[in-house]
Amino acid sequence: MTGxxxxxxxxxxxxxxxxxxxxxxxxxxxxxxxxxxxx
Amino acid sequence: MKDRWEHLVGLLGLALFGFGTWHxxxxxxxxxxxxxxxxxxxxxxxxxxxALLTLTFAFFVAIGWLVRGTWRWDxxxxxxxxVGVVLGALLIAQGSIWARPTWGxxxxxxxxxxxxxxxxxxxxxxxxxxxxxxxPRRRATWTAVAAIVAYVDVPIVYFSVRWWRSLxxxxxxxxxxxxxxxxxxxINAFALLFLATWLVARRYxxxxxxxxxxxxxxxxx
Numbered sequence: 083m084t085g086x087x088x089x090x091x092x093x094x095x096x097x098x099x100x101x102x103x104x105x106x107x108x109x110x111x112x113x114x115x116x117x118x119x120x121x
Numbered sequence: 122m123k124d125r126w127e128h129l130v131g132l133l134g135l136a137l138f139g140f141g142t143w144h145x146x147x148x149x150x151x152x153x154x155x156x157x158x159x160x161x162x163x164x165x166x167x168x169x170x171x172a173l174l175t176l177t178f179a180f181f182v183a184i185g186w187l188v189r190g191t192w193r194w195d196x197x198x199x200x201x202x203x204v205g206v207v208l209g210a211l212l213i214a215q216g217s218i219w220a221r222p223t224w225g226x227x228x229x230x231x232x233x234x235x236x237x238x239x240x241x242x243x244x245x246x247x248x249x250x251x252x253x254x255x256x257p258r259r260r261a262t263w264t265a266v267a268a269i270v271a272y273v274d275v276p277i278v279y280f281s282v283r284w285w286r287s288l289x290x291x292x293x294x295x296x297x298x299x300x301x302x303x304x305x306x307x308i309n310a311f312a313l314l315f316l317a318t319w320l321v322a323r324r325y326x327x328x329x330x331x332x333x334x335x336x337x338x339x340x341x342x
Contacts, residue, residue, distance in 0.1 A: 086151070086153060086154055086156045087157075087158050088156060090156060091157055093158055093161065093218050093222050097218045098146075098161075100214050100215065101164050104207065104211045108207050108320065112323045112327065116326060116327050
């Protein structure tokens with residue numbers, strides 16, 4: 083026993099996945115909204 | 122193209138985020154206690170810094186509106202509050218994913234988590250308030266006053282881990298963290314800062330376009 087948390091890569095993947103998805107979706111929504119506003 | 126610099130900042134942020142994430146996931150060693158789960162820190166902490174900096178920017182532009190009263194300041198406060206709320210919500214989601222394997226729970230009413238949630242809800246409330254006010258000048262002033270009041274929570278969030286005995290760990294310093302860990306953290310800190318700047322700049326353009334259209338409609342009516 084080392085006291086170190088074993089495994090946990092699924093949580094790491096989830097954290098990075100949520101981050102990338104959030105930033106990507108927000109950025110895409112922004113560009114779409116901007117395009118809509120342009121005459 | 123007027124917006125070329127914005128896209129350059131965004132691309133730089135994206136490239137740095139790719140490099141910092143690779144460094145954090147592949148090069149940096151696992152933490153002695155938290156193991157690989159600690160790698161979440163390389164995205165969680167930079168998101169926290171970017172969220173707090175964006176809301177600090179919102180605080181200053183709110184003062185800018187109250188002092189100068191020109192529409193650019195209002196567009197900037199709308200942009201920075203929205204991006205700050207998105208980053209703040211992301212921060213809480215990342216923290217929850219971190220909490221499950223380290224604390225055994227998805228959420229705890231710990232001072233850092235609670236004050237962070239209050240912060241996001243307060244600024245989200247300001248965005249909701251904006252949508253209910255028809256008069257653009259009154260909307261901008263109410264936004265500015267509410268943003269200044271809500272900003273009081275930002276230093277409370279930052280110092281909460283020192284002021285109270287919190288489950289959330291205190292801020293690390295480069296002296297206490299392994300060098301490859303510091304590097305991954307710094308690269309992603311700049312990455313999130315550039316990405317936040319790009320998002321605020323794009324959201325500012327959107328707010329300005331809508332503001333111009335709204336004022337033109339009012340003049341025509």
